[in-house]
Amino acid sequence: MLTALADYWRLMRAGVTLARHDVILPREYASRLPLPARLFGSALRGLSGKPKGRQGERLARALESLGPAYIKLGQFLATRPDVFGVETTTDLSRLKDKLPPFSKDAARKQLNLEFGEAEALAAFPDIGEPVAAASIAQVHRIETPDGTRAVKILRPNVEHQILTELRAMKRAARTIEQVDRAARRLEPVAFVDTVAQSMEKELDLRLEAGGGSEFKDLLSSMKGFDVPEVDWERSGKTVLTTDWVDGIPLTDTEALNKLNFDRKDLANRVTQGFLETAIHHGVFHADMHEGNMILSKTGTLYLVDFGIVGRIGFAERRFLAEILNGFIQRDYKRVAEVHFEAGYVPPDRSVGDFAQALRSVGEPIHGKSAKEVSMGRLLLQLLDFTHTFGMHLRPELVLLQKTMVQVEGVARNLDPEHNIWDAAKPIVQSWIREEFSPVSLAKQTSSILRDLSGRAGRLPEVLDRVEAIIEQDAKRPVPSDKDKLPGFFNTPVRSLITLALVVTGSVLLALYLFDTVFS
8 A cells, every 4th residue: 555655656756747847738739638738738837937848858858857767768768659759759869867976985885885895995995086977877987906997886775766666657557558448559568567677687787797798708709899898806786897998988979070980880880780799699788879889099899888688589580680681672571471470460460461551661761862761750650550550569679679779870970871771781681691591490490309309208297297187086086966067077078178188289289390390
């Protein structure tokens, strides 16, 4: 009861903040609102001093003022132009995650809690002033006998703050899903769960250390990319220490403008680096904004902040690769078929109709320069069809979609002429050649056969269990006629049904595996 009241109080506070920024009952829709709503909206704007800017800009400012959980929610909302429109989601994609730094004393206290006072003093004799501060953590620069290090320290009490806000958001999502039938297609509960999972991972810097270490291995074979080395001795749940990177963050446009480097090449590197790891390895940096990329003096692009790492399975990788390749090749029928094969479009819809809809999205981009193509508008048109064809939100693709929006934004800032399709082409087509080559298909077949062999080895154990259940049923006392249920539920019949289901299931499994291997 008290928890529910606390959640509703937080939601009311968020609602008031949104209203003061003229996001609820906004002036843009005043003409469509009933008179009481118009008057109430005008009163709110009067109390808040008539906030300026577009609706998306006002929403971004409101979310920034509400703290880290809402900032992260806004970044995810930026991937839904089908719901909020291109202009609003474009504004949300520019959300700033910056807060005033906390004191050196508070930072020292956090180090003491993580390592113990004596060990913390030995490992971090002088942490210096913070060089960057965000909503979840801030970064300090320190000197060690092994060189300069960057120390990331979580904000005091940030874990409790975020978890309570996320709990309130989940309650709101459940309420929306129960009350509004139309909203169920957008999967608000699954959407908020995705946001929550990514934020909860960011609160444990050991996971970020593991993600950075993994990406350093993955990118070691890619020219022009690198990741700072993790200092494991000085890292823990609330503290992460890595090598210091001398360079310019891509947010510093003034400093970048003074450098002489190939902007087109760097933009292509950003796009291709993301796709290389996502498609070839099924893992990607899921927060690839300008602040997490540093251009070194040697031209190497360093990726930092692996608080969110996205992962997709082989099916999703194949889906992504075939979708991109289909648009590149203008093979809209294949793009439609992939949607159906992945189960993203209900089977009762028409493949031909969906291919026709995709053609209306894809054809306008061909034969035009990147400047003439609004990727935001293209994405909006594509997502508009999710309602027409009964598609639901796919939580496993939310992070991927969010990152693709970020990546294109970074690449376009570097090179306004950047064409994400041209940059994607060599990565996508090389993966398709590799994965659908005879050697790769033979490996997949071998893997399926090993799985089939393992299942076959467990079959005697399964049958023993079924036999034991049947024997146990047979030993039960026979009920009197008046206690008996209808004949269908009698014990011998139930046993036969159980056996029939097991046999039928085994046959279906064998047929499925045979079809998978040899089709």
